[in-house]
Amino acid sequence: MHKRKIIIKSSKQNYSIELLNISKSNFKANIDTNDILLVDKKVFQRHKLSKFLSNKNIIKINASEKSKSFENLNSIINQIIKKNFNKNNKLIIIGGGITQDIGSFIASILFRGIDWIFYPTSFLSQCDSCIGGKTSINFYSRKNQIGNFHPPKKIFIDVNFLNTLSKKEINSGIGEMAHYFLVSGKEDVAYFKLRYQKAMQLNLKACEQLIFKSLNIKKRFIEKDEFDKKERLLLNYGHTYGHAIESITNFKIPHGIAVAHGMNMANFISHKLGLLKYEKFEMVKEILDPICKDYLPKNININHLIKALKKDKKNINSNIRSILAKDIGHMIVREIVVNDNFKKILYEFKRKYFRL
Numbered sequence: 001m002h003k004r005k006i007i008i009k010s011s012k013q014n015y016s017i018e019l020l021n022i023s024k025s026n027f028k029a030n031i032d033t034n035d036i037l038l039v040d041k042k043v044f045q046r047h048k049l050s051k052f053l054s055n056k057n058i059i060k061i062n063a064s065e066k067s068k069s070f071e072n073l074n075s076i077i078n079q080i081i082k083k084n085f086n087k088n089n090k091l092i093i094i095g096g097g098i099t100q101d102i103g104s105f106i107a108s109i110l111f112r113g114i115d116w117i118f119y120p121t122s123f124l125s126q127c128d129s130c131i132g133g134k135t136s137i138n139f140y141s142r143k144n145q146i147g148n149f150h151p152p153k154k155i156f157i158d159v160n161f162l163n164t165l166s167k168k169e170i171n172s173g174i175g176e177m178a179h180y181f182l183v184s185g186k187e188d189v190a191y192f193k194l195r196y197q198k199a200m201q202l203n204l205k206a207c208e209q210l211i212f213k214s215l216n217i218k219k220r221f222i223e224k225d226e227f228d229k230k231e232r233l234l235l236n237y238g239h240t241y242g243h244a245i246e247s248i249t250n251f252k253i254p255h256g257i258a259v260a261h262g263m264n265m266a267n268f269i270s271h272k273l274g275l276l277k278y279e280k281f282e283m284v285k286e287i288l289d290p291i292c293k294d295y296l297p298k299n300i301n302i303n304h305l306i307k308a309l310k311k312d313k314k315n316i317n318s319n320i321r322s323i324l325a326k327d328i329g330h331m332i333v334r335e336i337v338v339n340d341n342f343k344k345i346l347y348e349f350k351r352k353y354f355r356l
């Protein structure tokens with residue numbers, strides 16, 4: 001596969017993403033002796049990374065939402081400091097979005113900020129989270145409540161890492177990716193439709209094409225609105241409802257699959273509020289079904305869902321800030337008042353589409 005490169009412009013520092021086959025020489029060229037590596041434990045084992053990484057400073061991360069906590073941070077920072085790490089050394093992060101969120105948050109606060117390089121290994125981290133500079137940890141069951149912006153210096157993507165992902169994690173990545181194409185417009189949705197089922201079968205060429213395209217769509221939004229104040233808010237399409245589903249199912253539904261359900265929910269609400277034609281809701285649902293229909297949230301309690309929706313950090317007062325759809329590629333920001341009509345819509349959605 002030939003090399004593809006993207007540069008992201010950021011007010012903090014511009015940074016690059018290269019899509020390539022990561023070889024031993026890439027690690028050698030980018031990792032210095034005193035750098036510290038935070039590596040997803042599973043990736044370390046499945047890709048036999050001990051053969052490629054000669055560096056002694058390796059901290060293995062157990063990637064779970066519970067690990068994105070203050071307690072875990074404390075223990076990792078303690079290990080880093082004990083290794084005589086200083087401000088001129090870098091953190092090298094190898095793993096998915098969770099390892100990234102933990103590592104990048106540490107990189108942003110340690111010694112008032114150190115450099116980090118990222119080798120994303122999950123679908124979701126390759127097509128989405130690796131760019132944008134957001135760092136986050138959870139606060140008890142509240143997701144991504146604490147964080148800041150601290151982009152990496154460089155990102156290297158190798159789609160061969162995807163070979164060891166479970167079916168559920170592949171679908172999660174494709175679910176997250178889908179929202180970029182749907183927000184972007186009809187032409188990009190057609191591009192996605194031609195390739196996403198192949199990517200779900202791990203056709204690496206299709207994976208690479210979709211990853212490259214979705215990163216370029218995200219680039220458009222984050223370069224216009226780096227700090228999530230205007231245009232970038234539209235990228236929360238599916239996320240308000242997705243985060244609430246993740247939270248009330250105790251994270252049993254992985255992020256990107258929850259986002260796919262969340263997009264269906266947002267579209268259904270949009271239709272019920274007179275914004276979106278029913279055919280458009282159905283059309284998008286047909287695209288999303290192969291990604292999420294085998295992973296339905298079991299028996300959700302609508303009152304719990306509303307409680308979780310109300311905790312979203314982007315809300316305004318007690319209203320729910322939602323990204324709704326008027327069409328494919330035409331999303332709007334709406335404040336939703338939680339009233340009987342809204343509850344009725346959620347109950348109807350559950351009855352029709354979360355039936356097991």
Ligand SMILES: NC(=O)c1ccc[n+]([C@@H]2O[C@H](COP(=O)([O-])OP(=O)(O)OC[C@H]3O[C@@H](n4cnc5c(N)ncnc54)[C@H](O)[C@@H]3O)[C@@H](O)[C@H]2O)c1
Nearest residue numbers: 042063096097098099121122124125129134161164165255
């Ligand atoms: N910072 C951001 O901008 C941003 C954006 C989107 C999502 N996120 C966060 O990312 C997280 C989800 O990301 P994720 O799905 O990558 O989670 P993850 O890091 O937990 O990876 C998912 C699972 O796949 C495993 N894994 C990773 N790479 C693998 C590989 N190559 N082979 C086998 N197993 C592998 C992990 O060990 C884990 O079990 C969430 O916490 C979400 O909030 C952050």
